[in-house]
Amino acid sequence: xxxxxxxxxxxxxxxxxxxxxxxxxxxxxxxxxxxxxxxxxxxxxxxxxxxxxxxxxxxxxxxxxxxxxxxxxxxxxxxxxxxxxxxxxxxxxxxxxxxxxxxxxxxxxxxxxxxxxxxxxxxxxxxxxxxxxxxxxxxxxxxxxxxxxxxxxxxxxxxxxxxxxxxxxxxxxxxxxxxxx
Amino acid sequence: xxxxxxxxxxxxxxxxxxxxxxxxxxxxxxxxxxxxxxxxxxxxxxxxxxxxxxxxxxxxxxxxxxxxxxxxxxxxxxxxxxxxxxxxxxxxxxxxxxxxxxxxxxxxxxxxxxxxxxxxxxxxxxxxxxxxxxxxxxxxxxxxxxxxxxxxxxxxxxxxxxxxxxxxxxxxxxxxxxxxxxxxxxxxxxxxxxxxxxxxxxxxxxxxxxxxxxxxxxxxxxxxxxxxxxxxxxxxxxxxxxxxxxxxxxxxxxxxxxxxxxxxxxxxxxxxxxxxxxxxxxxxxxxxxxxxxxxxxxxxxxxxxxxxxxxxxxxxxxxxxxxxxxxxxxxxxxxxxxxxxxxxxxxxxxxxxxxxxxxxxxxxxxxxxxxxxxxxxxxxxxxxxxxxxxxxxxxxxxxxxxxxxxxxxxxxxxxxxxxxxxxxxxxxxxxxxxxxxxxxxxxxxxxxxxxxxxxxxxxxxxxxxxxxxxxxxxxxxxxxxxxxxxxxxxxxxxxxxxxxxxxxxxxxxxxxxxxxxxxxxxxxxxxxxxxxxxxxxxxxxxxxxxxxxxxxxxxxxxxxxxxxxx
Numbered sequence: 001x002x003x004x005x006x007x008x009x010x011x012x013x014x015x016x017x018x019x020x021x022x023x024x025x026x027x028x029x030x031x032x033x034x035x036x037x038x039x040x041x042x043x044x045x046x047x048x049x050x051x052x053x054x055x056x057x058x059x060x061x062x063x064x065x066x067x068x069x070x071x072x073x074x075x076x077x078x079x080x081x082x083x084x085x086x087x088x089x090x091x092x093x094x095x096x097x098x099x100x101x102x103x104x105x106x107x108x109x110x111x112x113x114x115x116x117x118x119x120x121x122x123x124x125x126x127x128x129x130x131x132x133x134x135x136x137x138x139x140x141x142x143x144x145x146x147x148x149x150x151x152x153x154x155x156x157x158x159x160x161x162x163x164x165x166x167x168x169x170x171x172x173x174x175x176x177x178x179x180x181x
Numbered sequence: 182x183x184x185x186x187x188x189x190x191x192x193x194x195x196x197x198x199x200x201x202x203x204x205x206x207x208x209x210x211x212x213x214x215x216x217x218x219x220x221x222x223x224x225x226x227x228x229x230x231x232x233x234x235x236x237x238x239x240x241x242x243x244x245x246x247x248x249x250x251x252x253x254x255x256x257x258x259x260x261x262x263x264x265x266x267x268x269x270x271x272x273x274x275x276x277x278x279x280x281x282x283x284x285x286x287x288x289x290x291x292x293x294x295x296x297x298x299x300x301x302x303x304x305x306x307x308x309x310x311x312x313x314x315x316x317x318x319x320x321x322x323x324x325x326x327x328x329x330x331x332x333x334x335x336x337x338x339x340x341x342x343x344x345x346x347x348x349x350x351x352x353x354x355x356x357x358x359x360x361x362x363x364x365x366x367x368x369x370x371x372x373x374x375x376x377x378x379x380x381x382x383x384x385x386x387x388x389x390x391x392x393x394x395x396x397x398x399x400x401x402x403x404x405x406x407x408x409x410x411x412x413x414x415x416x417x418x419x420x421x422x423x424x425x426x427x428x429x430x431x432x433x434x435x436x437x438x439x440x441x442x443x444x445x446x447x448x449x450x451x452x453x454x455x456x457x458x459x460x461x462x463x464x465x466x467x468x469x470x471x472x473x474x475x476x477x478x479x480x481x482x483x484x485x486x487x488x489x490x491x492x493x494x495x496x497x498x499x500x501x502x503x504x505x506x507x508x509x510x511x512x513x514x515x516x517x518x519x520x521x522x523x524x525x526x527x528x529x530x531x532x533x534x535x536x537x538x539x540x541x542x543x544x545x546x547x548x549x550x551x552x553x554x555x556x557x558x559x560x561x562x563x564x565x566x567x568x569x570x571x572x573x574x575x576x577x578x579x580x581x582x583x584x585x586x587x588x589x590x591x592x593x594x595x596x597x598x599x600x601x602x603x604x605x606x607x608x609x610x611x612x613x614x615x616x617x618x619x620x621x622x623x624x625x626x627x628x629x630x631x632x633x634x635x636x637x638x639x640x641x642x643x644x645x646x647x648x649x650x651x652x653x654x655x656x657x658x659x660x661x662x663x664x665x666x667x668x669x670x671x672x673x674x675x676x677x678x679x680x681x682x683x684x685x686x687x688x689x690x691x692x693x694x695x696x697x698x699x700x701x702x703x704x705x706x707x708x709x710x711x712x713x714x715x716x717x718x719x720x721x722x723x724x725x726x727x728x729x730x731x732x733x734x735x736x737x738x739x740x741x742x743x744x745x746x747x
Contacts, residue, residue, distance in 0.1 A: 013222050013240050043394045044243030047291050048283075051380050083346075103347035104291075107339065108376060127222045170237065 001036040004155050005056045005112075006146060009063040009098070011044050012170045016071075016122035016135045020062040022168055023118075023142050029164040030143075031157045037150070049101040050110070058114035058153050060146055061098070064135075065119030072121060072134035074141045076149070079115040114153060118145045129170045183210060186713055198686060198725050201539070202702055202716060209705040209716070214686045214698035215537065215544035223530055226676040231257045231668050232401045232642065238664065238678065239395055244726055246394050247280045247386060248657040249678065252664040257401045259500050260651025260668050261644065264473045266637040269403035271627035272416075274469045274479075275424070276389050276396065277655065278620045282431055283382035284658040285560075285613040286439060289606065290375035293721040296714065297446050298368045299358035300348050303336045306362035311370075314363050318445060318589065321437040323374060324367075332370040352714040360449055368446070371438050378434040381427045388420055388427075403639035408631055421628055428624060432617040443610035444582055447603045448590025457602030457719040459701030460555050461488035463562035464684070466663075467499050468656035469619060471626075475499055479619050480656055481567040481575065484551065488600055493569035499654045504551075508663065508679060511548040514541065514688040522550060522691075525665035525677040526650050544688040548696060549679050557697040558660025558684040559723060561599060561608035568596060578614045582607060602701070605722040644671045657681055659724050685723045698723060 008024030010017040021041040028039045042052060053059045065075060083102055098117075105111035120142050123132035131139075147157055189199040203211040222241060226234055234257065239250035251273060258265065265273075308329040315324035339345060352358075360368070383393055389406065390396025398405045409415035447454070467482035475498060483495040496504055509522035518531040537543045548555070556562075567575030583594045586607075599608060648669040655662045660681035667675040687696030695703075698720060705715050 011240060011243075013225055013237060041395075043240060043246065045394060046244045047287060048244075048379075048383065048394065050376065051383065100347060107335070107347050108373065109335075127225055129225060170240070 001034070002058065002153060002155050003056045004037045004058045004060065004150065004153060005053060006037065006039045006060045006150070007042045007052060007062070008040070009042050009044065009061055012168075013127060013129060015124045015126050015128050015130065016120075016132050017064045017125050018129070018170070019064050019120045019122070019131060019135050019139075019142070022131060022166075022171075023062045023120075023139060023146070025168050026139060026166050027143060027146060029166045030160055031147075032160055033150075033157050034155045037155050037157075045101075047101060047104065049098070050105050050108070053101070053105060053112055053115070054108075054110035056112045059112045059116070060149055061115070061117045062142060062146065063098070063117060063119055064122040064125075067119075067121055069121045070134070071123035071132060072138035074138055074145055075119045075121070076145055077117040077119060082115065082117055116149050118142055118149070129172060131171075184710055186710060186716075188713060188716065198720070200698070200702070200716060200720060202713070204707055204710045207707050207710060209702045209707065212695070212699040212702040213539055213543060213688070214546075214696055215688060216546045216686055223676050223678060226673050228672050230671065231260075231644075231666065231673055234666070234673060234676065235399055235401075241678065241680075242726065243394060244284070245657060245659070245662075245680075247276055247390065247396050248655055248662055249664070250396060250399050251277060252653040252655045252657075252662050252678070253666075254399050254401050255499070255653030255655065256651045256664040256666040257642070257653070257668070258651070259653055260649040260666055261401075261642050263402055263640055263642055265470075265475070266403050266635075266640060267473055267630050268406075268408060268627065268635060268638050270470050270473060271623050271630065272389055272398070272404050272406055272638070274623045275620065275627065276386050277469070278616045278623065279382045279385035279389075279428070279431075281616055281658045282435065282613060282620065283379045283386070285609050285616075286375050286379040286382065286431075286434070288609065288658070288724045289439060289443065290372045291379075292724075293606075293718075294368055294372055294442075294446075295348075295351055296718045296721055297358070297450065298360060298365050298372070299353055299355070300336060300340075300351060300365075300369070301353040302358070302360065302362045302365040303333055303369055304340060306333060306366035308333060308366070311363040311366045315367055319437045319441045321433075321441075328374075329366055329370050332373055333366055335373075336369065352712050352717075355712055355714045356708040357714050357718075360446075364445065364449065368442055371442055374434070374438070378431055378438075382431045385424050385427050385431075388424055389416070400639060401642045403637075406638055408636045408638060410631065421624065425621075425624060428620045432620060435613045435617040440582060440610045440614050441585065443606050444585040445589055447594075447607055448586050448592060450603065451590060451592050453603040453718070454592075454594070454598040454601045456705055456715070457605070457701045457722060458600040459699070459703065460557045460695070460697040461600050462486050462551070462554050462556045463565050464551055464556040464558050464661050465563040465566045466501075466504065466654040466656050466661050467496055468654075469623070470499065479574070479622070480563065480615075481570055481572040482563075482656065483566045483570065484556070485562075485565055485569060486554065488597075490565065490569040490596060493566060495566075495570055500652050504654070504663075505652055507552045509550050509553070510677075510679065511550055511690040513548070513691040515544050515547045516542050517547065522553075525652075525663070525679055526667055526675060528665070528675065528677040530677070544686075546683050546686050546688060548687040548690040549684050550690060555687055555690070555694050555696050555700075556684055558681050559605065559609075560612040560658075560660070561605045562660060563656055564608040564611050565596070565599060574615050574618065575611070578611045578618075581614070582611050602719045602722045609724070644668070648674065659726055660684060682723075682726050686725060698725075
């Protein structure tokens with residue numbers, strides 16, 4: 001049994017930064033997974049992310065990204081892409097986040113063999129609980145990307161016969177419906 | 182000639198601390214603390230149900246989730262004048278203590294120890310000599326040659342691979358690093374062990390809060406933990422015993438490792454008792470209530486002005502009238518519209534971004550003031566306020582630490598020396614050992630109360646027809662946190678969070694008075710201005726936390742911090 005964590009990262013109060021938690025909750029509502037696969041909304045963790053990723057064989061994180069790509073673009077990063085740039089001086093000791101977490105886990109010898117990041121290009125990080133139209137339209141694509149990687153890692157998923165409501169309690173009721181289905 | 186140094190973790194997203202210092206003859210002659218975080222986040226809460234506010238506020242920050250949840254329910258309960266059942270107080274207290282212990286351990290080891298510990302010295306250490314040294318300091322059973330050797334081998338392997346990874350770009354070999362190879366190895370081995378013990382503390386939060394990050398068990402009026410001594414799915418004897426075992430291990434780590442290491446570092450860097458004082462006004466609120474109405478507490482609160490410990494003013498309650506009436510926020514140098522300082526209940530959060538200008542506006546942080554004065558908050562404030570009041574638990578643990586420093590380094594520490602960078606580290610360790618003792622006490626209080634047959638965890642909130650105001654405070658790991666709420670028609674009319682790091686990272690106010698970070702950096706000597714390790718030591722000693730609002734991943738590597746010397 002492979003231990004895999006699927007973790008959504010981001011701040012649900014800052015617009016498209018909430019896409020990670022959104023996708024995680026969407027996956028949990030629509031699919032069942034092999035035993036050993038855990039789906040979690042991790043919020044905006046700092047170094048305590050180490051505890052979440054240690055003792056896992058693989059981790060698939062979902063986070064908003066900031067690149068030159070069009071809003072809603074979904075990009076898959078592998079570990080080497082993520083740790084390519086190492087932070088220099090930690091000004092604020094609580095800003096370590098992803099890169100430091102993975103490098104620390106590496107040093108302690110507890111990093112998962114596979115670390116993947118499904119990134120979704122954001123349009124807006126303004127305070128607010130809704131996703132932008134372009135990011136909401138990419139949710140399907142992000143979900144597919146996660147499921148493909150999960151498959152590649154050798155873990156199975158099945159659609160729920162009776163899909164649950166997506167528990168994104170922070171979104172206003174009139175927010176865009178994420179999946180037309 | 183004066184040099185200007187900017188330390189700025191350039192992120193595209195707002196939310197980081199930037200420090201600018203002017204350096205004259207290798208010492209800091211002026212300083213500016215600024216933050217790029219936009220605080221409009223509170224606006225999200227307007228018109229929502231006050232009972233839901235804590236779910237949103239605990240998403241303010243990824244590190245301080247529980248503290249914002251707690252302050253929020255307390256604010257609503259204060260507005261509604263709602264009492265909390267004893268079980269709920271104890272369960273909340275245990276969560277707050279466990280979270281704080283986790284936080285203080287992580288702060289010292291993972292986030293600031295390497296300001297004092299030089300990785301480059303570790304390969305030179307003799308593990309046998311390290312074991313001998315460690316045995317003279319502490320009964321910690323994991324201070325063994327084998328553990329030291331294993332840690333050293335790991336550092337050697339990383340060093341010889343040329344891939345320093347997480348340790349790339351530290352200020353290794355800096356002339357301000359002065360520990361012997363053996364002390365470096367000792368502290369570094371504990372840096373590695375600390376990861377296990379902070380996790381155990383967090384497990385306690387998880388057991389009581391159902392989940393971490395983002396506890397699920399709070400509710401306005403109490404907690405949502407079902408108590409049933411025999412049911413495995415509710416909070417019962419098995420869960421409580423599990424908590425006891427975890428706490429025992431964490432408490433031992435605090436007393437035998439963390440406190441000892443801080444005392445050892447202090448004894449070996451005594452000049453840092455003279456650096457980093459700054460604002461000597463201190464503010465702390467009482468916390469860990471012992472009754473349902475919140476009239477007595479295990480942690481003392483109050484304020485001290487101008488370092489005058491004899492003139493300490495205690496607060497009787499966590500929402501003391503003097504506290505409620507005396508807080509204001511000044512936006513003279515912050516990117517917000519507005520004129521005169523406003524009380525948080527009347528607070529506005531309308532942006533007015535004008536770019537960084539040291540003489541005008543230069544930070545997204547408002548300048549909180551207490552009776553018009555800047556205040557330092559955090560463990561040092563809490564320890565000094567308790568010490569000055571003769572609070573027995575504070576005196577006990579402060580005396581133990583002070584004696585330890587004297588034993589190790591032959592330095593007699595006076596309360597006056599605590600106004601310093603080392604004072605902040607020392608006070609955090611003292612607070613951790615106080616909390617360690619209180620963790621076991623509050624667990625016993627909970628067990629005793631349940632054993633009496635009291636299973637009550639919740640009182641129903643009742644909303645009055647008229648507008649009400651409340652303040653919820655919490656003496657968080659980084660200091661006094663207060664959430665201010667105005668409720669009308671069962672909806673939130675206004676909400677403001679005055680967080681610890683805004684007190685400490687405050688910019689200047691209308692009178693030009695420096696905030697605590699700024700003031701603490703003045704006169705700091707810099708051995709190598711282009712490698713401002715000394716600035717980081719002092720800033721880190723406050724345990725700043727303002728970056729957690731947003732965690733976008735930038736694959737171009739733009740989150741790299743930049744030190745710019747002009």
